[in-house]
Amino acid sequence: MKVGVIGTGYVGLVLGAGLAESGNHVVCGDIDARKIDLLNSGGIPIYEPGLDDVVLRNRDKGRLSFTTDIPALVREATVIFIAVGTPPQEDGSADLQHVLACASTIASSMDGYRLVVVKSTVPVGTCDRVRACLAKATDHPFDVASNPEFLKEGDAVHDMMKPDRIVCGTDSDRAVDLLSEVYGTFVRTGNPILFMDVRSSEMTKYASNAMLATRISFMNEIAGLCDRIGADVDRVRAGMGADPRIGSKFLFAGVGYGGSCFPKDVKALVATGHEQGLSMRVLEAVEAVNADQKRLLVSRLVGLLGEDLTGVTCAIWGLAFKPNTDDMREAPAVEIIRGLLARGARIRAYDPIAIDNTREILGETSGVEFVDDQYAAVDGADALLLVTEWGEFRQPDFDVVKARMRGSIILDGRNIWTPSRMREAGFTYLGVGRP
Secondary structure (H helix, E strand, O other), X not given: OXXXXXXXXXXXXXXXXXXXXXXXXXXXXXXXXXXXXXXXXXXXXXXXXXXXXXXXXXXXXXXXXXXXXXXXXXXXXXXXXXXXXXXXXXXXXXXXXXXXXXXXXXXXXXXXXXXXXXXXXOOOOHHHHHHHHHHHHOOOOEEEEEOOOOOOOOOHHHHHHOOOOEEEEXXXXXXXXXXXXXXXXXXXXXXXEEEEOHHHHHHHHHHHHHHHHHHHHHHHHHHHHHHXXXXXXXXXXXXXXXXXXXXXXXXXXXXXXXXXXXXXXXXXXXXXXXXXXXXXXXXHHHHHHHHHHHOHHHHHHHHHHOOOOOOOEEEEEOOOOOOOOOOOOXXXXXXXXXXXXXXXXXXXXXXXXXXXXXXXXXXXXXXXXXXXXXHHHOOOOOEEEEOOOOHHHOOOOHHHHHHHOOOOEEEEOXXXXXXXXXHHOOOEEEOOOOO
């Protein structure tokens, strides 16, 4: 099948590459000429494990191409996915200008029937707006469907090729047939394509991410109570997770969630509730807990060394919001670094992938040094703060760490190290929700 994908960010590029891998002929379009030039020259604009191999293989086989000519993409494809960004506005609601601009371009360029599939994360009712935009500008037949994505950054290729479920919202039998054909090879092992009405499909995306964010904030709040009463949140998590009604996923205490999905989607769902006259009290609390959690390591260090951290050098291990990605959107590390700098500390930071993106966010900030080795980060440091649980941080040589540090404070923001071992090694160790 001939498929078009508008947008070559995390969602669009993984989607396009995955659909090409299953035999479709896919054209990915973007108005960012630099990004398209990079893709056409064999580069990848994002870091996602395994994605470069899939993109290059399908480009070389002629199944995947890239263009800035969106009208030509529309004329070539039967099914067109909209996969552009929907960043939060000041009130938390999703900015739909890029989605609606795509709809306008599609309407003015189509020369026959098209199935327009909204892949971007959008508020309930957006597909109705896309449909109205198309109907206003074209006499050609079309259908509009919702198809939210559920990709995990760092494991997006696997999620694309072996999804646990595919959610599609449409009221058209023709759209059902086309989407079944597009996704048929991805669900041969029995995982379902769930067809439903459009608004339920749009809501499913937000509800799913909001639930995962809620589990994280709930566990972080439990961890705060564990700190006060001397319980161990890791043992509490194991006891809870063994209940099949609860399960063990997304129950890890830490320094809060970040990324492109959870913060934005929780805010958008809260904003949608307010538009409908509803106070989303649980999700408002989820946001508040997460904001506090991002400040936890700074407050811990202040508790040990005092409010004035002038002359204190802090090593930061991990900058990306999670391992196996270079995504710094809403990353807790940014708030931690800014909080330390505001109190006079100096920062020496290391991340395997995300240093360049962190530089872009922080700019030419004095007091921050980026290094290319985890042990170089701890040279002369008074405290080591573990922020992102990259695999290479799980079993470091703590004898080397101890020898190269000036101080002995370790703040484990992801609970990846054993407290007793840290204390036996002579460190002042604090985890999250651990006695």
